[in-house]
Amino acid sequence: MASGDAQAAAALVRRYQARVFGLARAIVHEPGLAEEVAQEAFVRAWRHAAAYDSRRGAVSTWLLAITRNLAIDALRPRREEPVDPQALLTRLLAVEPADEAAQAAQGEEFVRQALRGLPLEQARAIALAVFYGMSGRKIAEIEGIPLGTAKTRLRRGMARLRDQLEVSDG
Template sequence: MTEEDGRKDCEGLAPATAATAAVPRLDDLISAVALGDERAYEALYDRSCGWVLGTVRRVLRDPAQAEEVMQEVLLEIWRSASRFDPAQGSAVAWVMTIAHRRAVDRVRSERSHATREQRAATAVIDYDDVTEAVQASLDRERVRRCLGSLTELQRECVGLAYYSGYTYREVAELLSLPPGTVKTRMRDGLIRLRDCLGVA
């Protein structure tokens, strides 16, 4: 792999910075990792560890658990790099899907012990934090702005699902809405977000 300064640091955001000539494409890194290329994996780690930890910590909230799950996610990326299929989505989405899925699985198993009341209370706090979570950089600003273009209901449904790990049925309960409505709001919210961000 190419020499990269600051190898020890993770990139905070913006897969777009990968467009710099010297920096290999994320897709290519994953392909190399699939062949057991350890240097490529180091570069992939540096590129994605911040994304992974950030996502996992939003969902789990517990920093120690988040670190543990981050490591699981990066291990899974190493193990299953050969399963990445560019036809099914971008490399970023692949990494983030693994990260989010793991975080959600973990938070649900943690929650299975909690009472419904506690869950409801946590949910409100979780959601209030969402807007704070997305305010640091330009990219965050862009996501924040796009979240702002959603209706309040769409934003709540998407936020409670993505950042707090609730199922649509749980979101329906929390918001006292029919599950069908929540499903639709999630879909509409994501599509609006996609259009606003110009991804896909």
């Protein structure tokens, strides 16, 4: 399949389609969404077949890991109307709320104060992760930075928030 053999791909689908669909359905609990997840899992396996390494595990393990990750991604909260991450961050970091009546209770102000104490790039990474459920990879893509940089911003920002809010890990 890694060499682009369509017959090998068809054989892979025939062999694992029930297991892939079953796992997707067990996670997402919706047949239609499970079908989409299963289809995308096979597409990703086709695209990334060259990355498969038999020393790291069986084909079924690799394919089911792809399926599991896609199913979990499919469950992430979806918004009916997309919100611009920059607009959210601007609102959260605003010094003076535009409309006091619309201001949420103390929780939003608490978050705003905590984020104000962070460097902008760390606050933005945390806002994208927490409020949008974005992964480090997606944050890196949106910000146009390496994945390691995105993860570092998240890690350092969270550490600063813990220190600032005096929260312990234990």
